[in-house]
Amino acid sequence: MAIIIDEKKSVIVQGITGREGRARTKLMKEFGTNVVAGCTPGKGGDSVLDIPVYDTVLEACNYAESYMGEKVDVSVIFVPAALVKAAAIEAIEAGVKMLLLVPDRVPVWDAMEIYAAAQASGARFVGPNTLGVLSPGKAVIGMIGGRAQSAREWFRVGHVGIISRSGGMTSSCGYYLGRAGVGLSTLVHVGGDSILGLRIPEVALMFEEDPQTRAMVIFGEIGGSQEEQLAELIAQRRITKPVIAYIGGAAAKEGTRFSHAGAIIEGGKGTHAGKVKALRAAGATVAEAFGDLPAATVEVLDRHAIPLCLEP
Amino acid sequence: MVDRRNAPDAPPLSRGSPRREGSAERSASTAPCIRCALGKVISLARLHEYQGKRLLREAGLNVPRGAAASSADEARRIARELASPVVIKIQAWTTGRKAMGGVAFASTPDEAAQAAQRLLSMKVGAFPVEQVLVEEQLPIEHEVFVSLSIDDAARRPVLLLGVSGGTGIEERAEQVARISVGIDGTLDRAAIVSRLAASRISSTLHTPLADAVAKVAALARRIEARSVEVNPLVTTRDGRIVAADCRMTIDDYAVFRHADLGIDIARELDHPPTALERIAYAIEQADHRGTFYFAQLPIEAGKPVIGFHGAGGGGSMMSMDAITAAGFAIANFTDTSGNPSVAKVYRAARIILAQPGIVGYFGSGSGVASQEQFHSAYGLAKAFLEMSLAIPAVIRLGGNSEDRAVEILEDACRGLPAPVRGFRKDDTPAACAAHFHKLVQQCSARPATMQRRVPDFVGRPDSYSFAITGGRVWIDHAACDAAATQLVVQHSAGLLREQGGKPVLAVSEEEIAGKDSELIACEIECRRAGRPVLFVDLPIAGLDKTQ
Numbered sequence: 134m135a136i137i138i139d140e141k142k143s144v145i146v147q148g149i150t151g152r153e154g155r156a157r158t159k160l161m162k163e164f165g166t167n168v169v170a171g172c173t174p175g176k177g178g179d180s181v182l183d184i185p186v187y188d189t190v191l192e193a194c195n196y197a198e199s200y201m202g203e204k205v206d207v208s209v210i211f212v213p214a215a216l217v218k219a220a221a222i223e224a225i226e227a228g229v230k231m232l233l234l235v236p237d238r239v240p241v242w243d244a245m246e247i248y249a250a251a252q253a254s255g256a257r258f259v260g261p262n263t264l265g266v267l268s269p270g271k272a273v274i275g276m277i278g279g280r281a282q283s284a285r286e287w288f289r290v291g292h293v294g295i296i297s298r299s300g301g302m303t304s305s306c307g308y309y310l311g312r313a314g315v316g317l318s319t320l321v322h323v324g325g326d327s328i329l330g331l332r333i334p335e336v337a338l339m340f341e342e343d344p345q346t347r348a349m350v351i352f353g354e355i356g357g358s359q360e361e362q363l364a365e366l367i368a369q370r371r372i373t374k375p376v377i378a379y380i381g382g383a384a385a386k387e388g389t390r391f392s393h394a395g396a397i398i399e400g401g402k403g404t405h406a407g408k409v410k411a412l413r414a415a416g417a418t419v420a421e422a423f424g425d426l427p428a429a430t431v432e433v434l435d436r437h438a439i440p441l442c443l444e445p
Numbered sequence: 446m447v448d449r450r451n452a453p454d455a456p457p458l459s460r461g462s463p464r465r466e467g468s469a470e471r472s473a474s475t476a477p478c479i480r481c482a483l484g485k486v487i488s489l490a491r492l493h494e495y496q497g498k499r500l501l502r503e504a505g506l507n508v509p510r511g512a513a514a515s516s517a518d519e520a521r522r523i524a525r526e527l528a529s530p531v532v533i534k535i536q537a538w539t540t541g542r543k544a545m546g547g548v549a550f551a552s553t554p555d556e557a558a559q560a561a562q563r564l565l566s567m568k569v570g571a572f573p574v575e576q577v578l579v580e581e582q583l584p585i586e587h588e589v590f591v592s593l594s595i596d597d598a599a600r601r602p603v604l605l606l607g608v609s610g611g612t613g614i615e616e617r618a619e620q621v622a623r624i625s626v627g628i629d630g631t632l633d634r635a636a637i638v639s640r641l642a643a644s645r646i647s648s649t650l651h652t653p654l655a656d657a658v659a660k661v662a663a664l665a666r667r668i669e670a671r672s673v674e675v676n677p678l679v680t681t682r683d684g685r686i687v688a689a690d691c692r693m694t695i696d697d698y699a700v701f702r703h704a705d706l707g708i709d710i711a712r713e714l715d716h717p718p719t720a721l722e723r724i725a726y727a728i729e730q731a732d733h734r735g736t737f738y739f740a741q742l743p744i745e746a747g748k749p750v751i752g753f754h755g756a757g758g759g760g761s762m763m764s765m766d767a768i769t770a771a772g773f774a775i776a777n778f779t780d781t782s783g784n785p786s787v788a789k790v791y792r793a794a795r796i797i798l799a800q801p802g803i804v805g806y807f808g809s810g811s812g813v814a815s816q817e818q819f820h821s822a823y824g825l826a827k828a829f830l831e832m833s834l835a836i837p838a839v840i841r842l843g844g845n846s847e848d849r850a851v852e853i854l855e856d857a858c859r860g861l862p863a864p865v866r867g868f869r870k871d872d873t874p875a876a877c878a879a880h881f882h883k884l885v886q887q888c889s890a891r892p893a894t895m896q897r898r899v900p901d902f903v904g905r906p907d908s909y910s911f912a913i914t915g916g917r918v919w920i921d922h923a924a925c926d927a928a929a930t931q932l933v934v935q936h937s938a939g940l941l942r943e944q945g946g947k948p949v950l951a952v953s954e955e956e957i958a959g960k961d962s963e964l965i966a967c968e969i970e971c972r973r974a975g976r977p978v979l980f981v982d983l984p985i986a987g988l989d990k991t992q
Contacts, residue, residue, distance in 0.1 A: 153784075214698065237736070237783065240699035241595060242669045245628045248600040264815065279815030279845045287813065299759020301782070301811025304844075308813040308870060325758055327597050354759060357597055381762040423763050424873045 134345040135268035135319045136294065136336070137231060137259065138166070143203040144274060145193045145229070146171045147220045148211035149181050153235070153276075157211060158182055163281035166272040169197045169205065190227040209233045209265075209274045217261060218243035225256045233274045234260035237325065244328035251330065258330030264300030264322040267307075277304055277320060290443045291316015293430065294340040296333050297352035298323060298359070299381070306352050306426065313427035315434065316442035318346040323359075333359040337372050347439045348375040350430055351417075355382035355405050364411035375437055376417040377430045380408045490695040490708040493536045495578045497691040501675070504664040506657055507687045511580030520561030523579040524554040533560045536576040537569040538692075545569070550582065571716035583687055587646045588677035591658055593626065593665045595672070602626040604662055606637060608644040624658075630666025634659055650680050657686050668706065669699035716741075721777075721796055724987040728792050731915065735785025737793055740778045741800070748774035749804045749885065752797040754840075756810025756821070757782040764809035764841070767874035771882050773807075776800045784816045787962035788915065788983055790824025798832050798895060799988055805885045806838035809877055812870045814844025822850035822867070823966045826857040827981070830972070832895040835862045837884035841877045843870025857969050863888055897989060900980050911950055914958045916983035922947045929976045936970040938963040948979075 138144075144161065148154040149171025162168050162182055170185050170193035177188035187193040194205045208224040210217060214236045224232055225247075232251070239261040251258055259266055265275015269288040277300075278284025287308045293315055297303040303322040310317065321336050323329050331339075333351060340346040349372075353360040360380065366372045383405045409419050418433055420426045434441055492500075495513040502508050510527055513536060514520040524531045535547035542548050547567060549560035557579060567574045590607030604624040622640050626632045637655040646654070657678060665673040674692045681687060700708050718726070725739035744750055751768065753775045755761025761780050768775065777800060781793045797806065808825065825840060838858075842850040851867030858865035864884055868877050902908045902921035909920040920933065925947050933948040934941050940960055942951035950957060957964075964981050971979050984990060 215701070238698045240669060240702070241671060241696040242628065242666065242699065245595070245600050245602070249628050276815055279817070283815075283845050297759070299757060299762075299811065301757030301814060302759035302763065304813040304815060305760065305811045305870075312871070328595065328600050329597075332598070352759060354762065362598065381759050381766065383766050422875065423766075424875055 134343050135271055136339045136343050136346070137266045137268075137319060137321065138207060138274050139268050139271040140165050140167060142206040142272065143167050143169045143197055143201075144207045144209060144272075145169060145190065145197070145205050145224075146184075146209045146211065147173075147190065147224065149173060149184065149186055150176045150179060151211055154211035155181055157209075157235075157276045158184065160276060160279065160281055160284070161209070161273055164267075164273045164278070164284055165270075165281075166274060167203075169193075169201055169203060190224045190229065194227050194229070205229050207231045207233065207274060209235065211235050214238040214240070214261075218247055221247045221258065222250050225250050225254050228254075230254075230256045232256065232258035232260075232330070233263060233265060234258055234324075234330070235263060235265065235275055236260075237262035239326065241326075241328050244326065248328065248330060259321065260324040260326075260330060262326045263324040264303055266319060266321050268319045269307075269317050275322070277307075277322070287311060288320065289314075289316035290318075291441060292318060292345060292347040292439055292443070293434070294318045294336075294343070294346040294349045295320040295352070296323060296336045296340075296349060297321070298325065298333070298354045299352055300325065302352045302381070305423075306350055309427045310350065310430060313431050314441045315427065315430055316444060318343060327357065332362070334362040334366050337363055337366060337376070341372050341374055346374065348377065348430070348434060348437070350426065351376060351378040353378055353380040353408060355380065355408070356403050358403065360408040361403075361411045364408075364415040364417065367412075367415035367417055375433045375439075376412070377420065377426065377433050378412050378417050379420045379423050379426050380405055380412075381423070490697045490700050490706075491538050492693040492695065492706065492708075493538075493576070494534065494691055495536060495576070496707075497673075497693040498578075498688065500664060500668065500693070501661070501688045501691060504660050504667075506660055507685055509580040509583055509687060509689060511578060513576045513578050514561055515565070515576050517558040517562040517565070520577060520579050521554045521558035524551065524557035527579070527581050530582045531557050531579050532582050533557060533564060534578045534580070534690075535564050535567055535569065535574045536578055537572055537574055539569050547574075573717075583679060583689060584682040585677075585679045585689070586682050587644070587680045588689075589644075589646075589654065589658075589679070590621065590676050591661055591678050592674040592676065593662055593670070593672060601628065602630070602662070602665065604632060604658070606640055606658065608641055608646065626662050628666075630663045632659055632662050646680055650684070650686065653686055654678070654680070657688075661688075668693070668703060669696045670694060671696050716743075720987065721799060724985060725793070725796050727986065728789070728796075732786060732789050735783040735789055736780060737785060737789050738778065738780045739793065739796055742775055742778060744776060745774040748772060750774045750776045750802055751805045751807050751881075751885075752776055752800055752803040753779060754793060754797055754806065754808040754825075755780045755782075756808075756814060760809070760811030763811075764807075764874045767809070767878045768807050768881070770875070771878035773805075773878075773882075776803050781821070782810065782816075785820075787820050787824040787827075787965045790821050791827045791965065791983065792985055794825050794828035795832070795897075795985055795988060798828065798834075801894065803836060804888075805836050805881060806834070806840075807878070807881050808839070809841035809874050810843075812841055812843035812872075812874065816844065817846045818842045818844045818850035819846045819853055819966075820962060822853040822857075823962070823969050826854050826969050827965055829858050829861060829865060830969075831897050831899070833862060833898065834858070834865065835895055837863045837881065837888050838865045839868065839877050839881040839884065840866070841868045841872060841874065843868070843872070853969065853973075857973050899982060900977065902978075903980055903982055909947065909949060911954065911957060913961055913964065913981070915961070916981060918957075918964055919980045919982060920948055921978040921980075924976075924978050929971075929978045932971055932974050932976055933967060933979055936967040938967070940964065941967075 150173040179186040267273040267277040270290040498508040551557040592605040596603040607621045634655040641651040854867040
């Protein structure tokens with residue numbers, strides 16, 4: 134198992150004919166992702182890397198079902214930020230239940246509208262502003278690793294799930310854990326924006342349900358309340374698998390905006406010290422320096438008798 | 446505002462005592478706000494009170510009669526026209542204006558002028574007060590606190606309503622009700638009315654107050670605000686409902702849809718944009734290939750100051766932690782990521798190097814980049830070479846093609862006055878910072894003012910030249926023997942060909958325009974081979990002479 138993506142899931146790419154869409158489709162296909170179709174309005178009938186292109190998501194879904202007998206599981210969206218809302222809602226209305234919104238600078242009210250539409254249809258999404266999701270040995274959506282060969286070299290198969298608020302640090306965590314002998318179930322970059330489809334606590338609950346995942350590594354950051362919510366889940370025993378975390382931004386002091394009345398709903402949350410304290414109080418392991426994260430993870434896995442890696 | 450810190454004639458600053466003009470009060474009044482610099486974490490575009498009130502009025506709310514003034518005379522004129530006692534308020538992005546003496550009351554136009562004179566000489570943090578708002582005084586009876594913001598966890602707007610008054614509401618969170626707002630900006634008026642029932646406000650005003658609150662929420666939706674705060678919304682003794690004060694921030698991702706709001710730089714900074722920040726913002730707007738953020742930070746006194754160049758938000762923050770732990774102060778936050786063009790990386794480096802007084806250049810991102818790192822190496826090498834880099838540089842280039850990237854950077858920069866070192870993904874930020882520290886200590890020279898130099902064949906009539914986006918490419922045809930021509934063509938990715946023994950364009954002018962990445966690579970490769978016959982001239986408006 135793994136979460137969100139594996140080699141069996143059928144994937145379509147919206148915006149497949151664009152510069153990024155084309156380049157990332159190559160990575161996905163070469164890494165093992167089952168990309169069945171692409172969409173770009175007005176480019177129906179073309180093909181990209183032998184993948185058929187359709188004008189609409191519905192046509193792509195119909196093709197996948199009638200000719201390949203596959204229901205589309207995931208849509209990966211590479212369209213300009215201003216068009217992401219329309220693309221995402223089109224996919225949701227076509228019945229796709231998991232989306233990956235790669236672009237950054239998606240307007241906040243658009244993101245909230247996408248979320249409401251997804252909620253109403255029982256769909257979920259990762260992003261916006263995400264590098265993607267990768268399950269080592271299985272499949273990738275988005276652009277983690279950049280090239281299939283790098284992605285294969287950098288990440289090993291195992292029992293640790295990674296959740297990160299930073300794209301680059303998603304790869305970094307995976308790579309440095311791999312060097313320490315630690316294998317991974319899935320790497321998830323939740324996205325860098327404030328309104329996200331899946332937040333750290335929700336991904337953690339998915340890992341909690343996933344049999345392959347036996348521990349979680351979190352790359353958190355200052356600001357927002359995702360890490361505090363995760364701490365609450367651990368304290369409530371809704372997350373029982375060991376959690377090892379690092380919170381970036383210790384050097385960043387609080388900005389003046391915390392004196393702003395809007396900060397009341399945060400209830401003093403969002404600081405580096407607050408996040409570290411909440412996670413530790415709940416029982417998570419928090420590494421002081423990023424460089425300590427692999428050793429801390431190995432130590433926790435050993436303590437719980439979890440094998441470091443699934444590879445020989 | 447003229448920012449003398451970035452003036453080209455600013456004197457070189459001495460090592461170990463970083464004193465930029467304005468840095469003292471910036472350090473004292475505002476903590477380093479890296480969150481602000483990380484536009485991706487929090488990026489807002491704020492409106493002044495008088496701008497917000499214009500929007501509220503257009504949305505159908507009452508606002509006090511009045512206008513903004515930028516001089517004492519103007520304030521006098523406005524007060525005279527209002528023909529009533531006035532309140533004068535500084536227009537500054539801060540809370541607690543009253544406590545800092547930023548609010549004054551006047552009964553006559555002359556008193557208003559005097560008060561305006563005093564308020565206009567104030568400074569809030571690093572922002573000089575440039576405008577005051579002169580308004581009629583209101584006969585206030587009750588105050589209501591209204592604040593709409595985005596609830597990240599619920600992915601919905603939420604409205605906070607306090608019916609017992611606004612002053613100090615931040616400390617009285619328990620008295621505030623949360624009213625849920627639809628993503629279309631509608632809300633449940635009955636919930637507001639029932640909340641008002643618990644107040645001492647006359648029941649005849651409950652429905653009109655609920656209507657006013659609903660208008661605030663609808664306005665927030667229309668302008669795609671991240672937050673709108675009306676504090677207070679007041680009832681007056683003559684039975685009016687008036688928005689007495691407001692604060693609004695617009696989602697900077699949506700600013701492109703709201704040109705009418707007149708937002709200048711859609712990025713939150715804790716100081717007025719510096720000259721370099723404006724230059725950087727213009728570059729970002731002109732080139733959408735990848736991300737480029739640049740913000741100058743308040744400097745911690747007593748530490749050597751360095752230029753920082755990150756890649757990716759999280760990796761940058763982690764790298765800043767490492768360099769800060771090594772005892773350095775950071776002059777700026779910069780992030781080039783998301784597969785930026787080589788020209789963008791080059792321009793970012795030029796802007797970082799334009800900061801006087803930096804003793805070194807530290808570049809580091811996540812360390813395991815999915816994007817091809819040799820692009821960054823070419824952009825950095827070009828900037829370092831043009832500026833004859835006189836301060837040590839350490840660049841962590843970990844990620845795809847890192848070996849090639851390190852080789853390009855180090856080889857191209859051999860022979861520069863200061864050392865340039867590249868590192869890979871297996872080198873930790875802490876180890877890179879330690880190496881950087883050693884290099885800075887060894888480099889005994891004071892930080893010199895670095896001048897950009899372009900080769901003498903640039904602009905020469907016998908040079909071959911063509912335009913690209915944002916600049917021009919020059920080839921020294923006079924110096925192109927067969928070997929040089931072959932070298933240029935070989936490294937041009939098919940964009941140039943040999944004709945009459947000299948390299949010339951092989952593609953249309955339209956196609957070459959966006960090929961800065963390939964052409965800069967060609968320039969650096971020719972230079973590495975000892976034949977610097979091609980130069981990509983990308984002058985930066987505001988830093989260099991531009992045509």
